[in-house]
Amino acid sequence: MTEVRIIGDKLTNMPWQEKPSGTAGPVWRHSNNPVIQRNPAKGIARIFNSAVVPFEGRFAGVFRAETINGRPHLHLGWSDDALNWSIEEERIAFVDEAGKPFQPNYAYDPRVIKVDGTYYIIWCTDFYGAAIGAAKTQDFKTFVRLENPFLPFNRNGVLFPRKINGNYVMLSRPSDSGHTPFGDVFLSESPDFVYWGKHRHVMSKGGQGWWQSVKIGGGPAPIETTEGWLMFYHGVTGTCNGLVYSMGAVILDRDEPSKVKYRSANYVLTPEEWYEELGFVNNVVFPCATLHDAETGRIAIYYGAADTYVGVAYTTVQEIVEYVKETSEEVADDAGIGMM
Amino acid sequence: MTEVRIIGDKLTNMPWQEKPSGTAGPVWRHSNNPVIQRNPAKGIARIFNSAVVPFEGRFAGVFRAETINGRPHLHLGWSDDALNWSIEEERIAFVDEAGKPFQPNYAYDPRVIKVDGTYYIIWCTDFYGAAIGAAKTQDFKTFVRLENPFLPFNRNGVLFPRKINGNYVMLSRPSDSGHTPFGDVFLSESPDFVYWGKHRHVMSKGGQGWWQSVKIGGGPAPIETTEGWLMFYHGVTGTCNGLVYSMGAVILDRDEPSKVKYRSANYVLTPEEWYEELGFVNNVVFPCATLHDAETGRIAIYYGAADTYVGVAYTTVQEIVEYVKETSEEVADDAGIGMM
Numbered sequence: 001m002t003e004v005r006i007i008g009d010k011l012t013n014m015p016w017q018e019k020p021s022g023t024a025g026p027v028w029r030h031s032n033n034p035v036i037q038r039n040p041a042k043g044i045a046r047i048f049n050s051a052v053v054p055f056e057g058r059f060a061g062v063f064r065a066e067t068i069n070g071r072p073h074l075h076l077g078w079s080d081d082a083l084n085w086s087i088e089e090e091r092i093a094f095v096d097e098a099g100k101p102f103q104p105n106y107a108y109d110p111r112v113i114k115v116d117g118t119y120y121i122i123w124c125t126d127f128y129g130a131a132i133g134a135a136k137t138q139d140f141k142t143f144v145r146l147e148n149p150f151l152p153f154n155r156n157g158v159l160f161p162r163k164i165n166g167n168y169v170m171l172s173r174p175s176d177s178g179h180t181p182f183g184d185v186f187l188s189e190s191p192d193f194v195y196w197g198k199h200r201h202v203m204s205k206g207g208q209g210w211w212q213s214v215k216i217g218g219g220p221a222p223i224e225t226t227e228g229w230l231m232f233y234h235g236v237t238g239t240c241n242g243l244v245y246s247m248g249a250v251i252l253d254r255d256e257p258s259k260v261k262y263r264s265a266n267y268v269l270t271p272e273e274w275y276e277e278l279g280f281v282n283n284v285v286f287p288c289a290t291l292h293d294a295e296t297g298r299i300a301i302y303y304g305a306a307d308t309y310v311g312v313a314y315t316t317v318q319e320i321v322e323y324v325k326e327t328s329e330e331v332a333d334d335a336g337i338g339m340m
Numbered sequence: 341m342t343e344v345r346i347i348g349d350k351l352t353n354m355p356w357q358e359k360p361s362g363t364a365g366p367v368w369r370h371s372n373n374p375v376i377q378r379n380p381a382k383g384i385a386r387i388f389n390s391a392v393v394p395f396e397g398r399f400a401g402v403f404r405a406e407t408i409n410g411r412p413h414l415h416l417g418w419s420d421d422a423l424n425w426s427i428e429e430e431r432i433a434f435v436d437e438a439g440k441p442f443q444p445n446y447a448y449d450p451r452v453i454k455v456d457g458t459y460y461i462i463w464c465t466d467f468y469g470a471a472i473g474a475a476k477t478q479d480f481k482t483f484v485r486l487e488n489p490f491l492p493f494n495r496n497g498v499l500f501p502r503k504i505n506g507n508y509v510m511l512s513r514p515s516d517s518g519h520t521p522f523g524d525v526f527l528s529e530s531p532d533f534v535y536w537g538k539h540r541h542v543m544s545k546g547g548q549g550w551w552q553s554v555k556i557g558g559g560p561a562p563i564e565t566t567e568g569w570l571m572f573y574h575g576v577t578g579t580c581n582g583l584v585y586s587m588g589a590v591i592l593d594r595d596e597p598s599k600v601k602y603r604s605a606n607y608v609l610t611p612e613e614w615y616e617e618l619g620f621v622n623n624v625v626f627p628c629a630t631l632h633d634a635e636t637g638r639i640a641i642y643y644g645a646a647d648t649y650v651g652v653a654y655t656t657v658q659e660i661v662e663y664v665k666e667t668s669e670e671v672a673d674d675a676g677i678g679m680m
Binding site: 104105125126127128129147148149150151152153154172174176177182184186188189190191192194195196197198199201204333339340 | 444445465466467468469487488489490491492493494512514516517522524526528529530531532534535536537538539541544673679680
């Protein structure tokens with residue numbers, strides 16, 4: 001296969017471990033997982049489903065922190081190596097565009113994406129029901145909330161790391177007001193991050209396998225590659241004892257990202273280790289962020305494990321893109337016109 | 341009480357009947373209801389939940405036509421008196437913005453609203469699930485579909501009849517993928533009818549009564565009055581044998597229509613007549629359109645009855661606004677900030 005490259009910045013100080021011999025799939029775990037353990041800071045019971053980004057030579061994290069009263073909020077954290085984290089005890093203080101305090105009632109599953117020099121935090125917020133919340137920061141000190149992009153009910157908002165055809169582009173997973181026994185990924189555009197439209201269907205749950213038969217949802221911000229936008233996502237299957245969350249990978253068209261180019265029929269990571277199998281919610285791997293280096297093609301995937309821990313897994317752009325192409329399947333509606 | 345006036349055009353030829361003596365509430369039925377009966381045209385089993393508008397001295401209707409294969413589509417109709425209707429046998433032929441045929445898979449519960457000389461048709465469409473569809477026409481001959489304003493799942497899209505603060509304003513009722521056992525009314529704005537945002541919560545289900553305890557949804561386009569935007573809507577209660585749909589009335593702030601000024605604690609019309617109680621879906625009154633005359637303050641409300649017929653009911657702006665103000669209650673969250 002021809003060389004596949006990441007289109008983006010280099011990131012020399014990102015975490016990395018070579019693939020252990022005998023690894024079955026295209027993704028391998030960090031040897032010292034989980035990188036964030038239970039009770040990681042005062043008042044915080046668990047951290048998982050969280051975002052990390054490079055910032056001024058270090059790494060900033062926006063963490064889903066399950067506080068000891070059971071409600072999730074967003075907390076900031078810092079790290080020099082993106083593996084050992086110092087978590088702030090106070091939750092992120094959001095303000096509205098006039099500078100007045102404006103805290104969400106709850107906040108979970110954050111993604112942080114840098115577009116044109118601004119860091120956007122996208123999370124699941126309470127807007128008379130689960131909806132996508134958004135805020136921006138330049139300095140990880142002041143966090144200004146933006147208009148909620150969509151009506152409820154929605155989760156798993158994922159922003160692309162650059163404008164496409166002049167517009168911001170966001171993926172989301174329309175849902176219901178509960179635990180949502182269904183769900184496909186849609187795409188929306190905005191010229192100004194205030195008004196959103198041109199909604200398109202991107203990916204359906206389903207396929208020949210069962211691991212993504214109940215619902216799917218976007219993961220980390222898509223990574224631009226020479227083959228298209230590489231996105232890790234989560235797929236959910238149902239069992240007699242509840243849901244199981246695995247990680248899949250898909251490649252979207254670079255110019256028309258509502259079009260699926262390749263989509264692996266198989267999961268690329270599924271709960272197998274103790275910290276993925278056992279915790280507050282058993283059997284969950286839930287990717288929310290990556291760090292990646294355009295020079296080497298290395299990718300570190302940050303994922304929530306069992307709604308309790310943060311795990312890191314590795315791959316290279318060459319290995320994962322080859323795998324997705326080799327195991328690609330066409331899922332009903334993925335080739336649809338996007339709008340009906 | 342001071343005089344309440346409709347702000348708008350006069351409409352001398354609209355249907356009208358004076359209030360019968362002994363009428364209990366502020367709304368009374370047309371004496372010869374239903375105005376559209378079963379099997380009103382070849383291939384159409386039932387017409388209900390439909391829209392009418394004045395057009396060039398006559399009246400145009402966009403009808404929810406349940407075809408004899410059980411799937412709903414939109415059909416055009418014409419009338420001189422807005423009571424006797426001639427329904428077209430062919431469904432409305434929608435095209436996309438390039439002029440290519442672009443039919444929805446199904447279409448139901450249309451509203452038609454004239455804004456700045458253009459007629460907008462808003463309906464529930466299939467966008468990988470129930471969502472708001474939109475089209476425009478100038479002449480009721482060419483119907484051009486527009487971008488779906490919102491992601492699924494959503495129903496009961498209702499456009500305001502003029503821009504407010506420079507933007508189109510639409511109400512909708514986010515829902516789930518099924519029969520939706522919940523639902524509040526939200527408002528969204530758009531500068532261009534392509535991108536929508538500034539979503540706000542308007543009204544909650546609930547209140548002290550039970551008639552709107554399960555869900556609510558917008559009705560006809562709001563009527564601008566000297567007291568605010570008068571809107572009829574539907575409220576739903578649950579029984580051991582299914583849902584019951586009644587009609588309520590609310591007055592929204594003229595400049596900030598996400599703010600409820602007055603909201604009647606009581607329904608203003610509920611299934612009582614045979615054609616409302618019995619049909620394809622028993623016990624439904626579902627308002628979708630009004631005709632109104634600014635000169636006299638007369639209002640004719642078009643409502644679907646039992647998912648089978650079209651009924652007409654009357655009131656005056658003075659009578660209904662007085663009633664809503666006198667019976668107003670504050671429902672939890674209606675006075676909220678609209679965005680969380």
